[in-house]
Amino acid sequence: MRAMIGISCCVKAFGIFATPNHAASDSYIRVTLGPIGGVPVLLPAAGEALVPDILPRLDGLMLTGSRSNVHPDHYQGPAHAEGTPEDPQRDSTTLPLIRAAIAAGLPVLAICRGFQELNVALGGSLDQRIQDLPGRLDHSTPSDQKLPKVRTGKAHAVRLSADSQLGKIWTASGQRFRPEAVPVNSLHNQGICRLAPRLVAEAWAPDGTVEAVRVADAPGFAMGVQWHPEYDWEHDALSRTIFEAFGAACGDWAAGRRPASQVAQRAAA
Numbered sequence: 713m714r715a716m717i718g719i720s721c722c723v724k725a726f727g728i729f730a731t732p733n734h735a736a737s738d739s740y741i742r743v744t745l746g747p748i749g750g751v752p753v754l755l756p757a758a759g760e761a762l763v764p765d766i767l768p769r770l771d772g773l774m775l776t777g778s779r780s781n782v783h784p785d786h787y788q789g790p791a792h793a794e795g796t797p798e799d800p801q802r803d804s805t806t807l808p809l810i811r812a813a814i815a816a817g818l819p820v821l822a823i824c825r826g827f828q829e830l831n832v833a834l835g836g837s838l839d840q841r842i843q844d845l846p847g848r849l850d851h852s853t854p855s856d857q858k859l860p861k862v863r864t865g866k867a868h869a870v871r872l873s874a875d876s877q878l879g880k881i882w883t884a885s886g887q888r889f890r891p892e893a894v895p896v897n898s899l900h901n902q903g904i905c906r907l908a909p910r911l912v913a914e915a916w917a918p919d920g921t922v923e924a925v926r927v928a929d930a931p932g933f934a935m936g937v938q939w940h941p942e943y944d945w946e947h948d949a950l951s952r953t954i955f956e957a958f959g960a961a962c963g964d965w966a967a968g969r970r971p972a973s974q975v976a977q978r979a980a981a
């Protein structure tokens with residue numbers, strides 16, 4: 713039985729009447745059916761009330777990227793600049809869902825906005841326009857950029873920490889990589905300011921922007937990346953390997969196999 717992979721949705725206006733729809737990019741559907749090897753389950757941005765009913769039916773949770781941004785009220789930040797896209801319905805769903813998934817030990821993979829949600833859900837904060845901060849790169853891609861090669865091409869390198877879970881995953885898979893310079897794409901304006909207490913930073917851009925984290929005390933796969941491996945996996949083994957590792961963790965969960973540390977924790981309780 714394939715793993716059921718929860719995929720966060722955004723509320724987006726569609727059609728001539730700008731009717732609100734709950735949507736996720738096809739790239740998340742294709743990567744779930746591909747290297748993750750699971751069944752994609754779109755999770756509507758319908759609020760916290762659904763979390764207790766949704767979570768037990770999932771074998772993994774993938775938090776997706778989006779042009780919208782986590783509302784600053786969730787991390788006591790300043791109001792966004794006029795015109796900054798927000799999605800309060802998504803926030804009200806994903807933040808409690810992340811906390812519940814991490815508490816349950818469910819495999820979690822957080823990507824871009826999802827990476828930022830992981831940090832905020834666990835008590836961290838965000839910088840809202842890192843390109844305006846001294847010494848920082850512009851990590852965004854102009855919204856009018858139509859050239860796919862530019863929009864989702866490699867934009868900078870990230871440096872992995874010596875003990876990174878990401879590095880262990882890539883090494884275990886036999887992938888060759890330079891931990892001091894892994895090329896990634898970049899499509900974000902915001903970034904981690906205060907790292908949540910339970911997160912461990914695993915990778916950094918040349919300007920110090922945190923680009924990957926893991927949940928320190930998670931029994932299994934629980935990590936996030938600020939870049940978009942879902943754009944690259946068909947031609948980039950390192951991107952594909954992230955999803956394969958996440959898929960293996962979700963497959964174990966679906967088969968009732970729990971991480972050894974979680975079994976030990978439960979036995980000791």
Ligand SMILES: N[C@@H](CCC(=O)NCCCC(=O)O)C(=O)O
Nearest residue numbers: 777778779780824825900901902
């Ligand atoms: N809005 C946040 C998160 C950025 C993000 O998730 N980008 C994905 C963009 C997807 C697309 O362009 O369709 C930020 O700006 O930091």
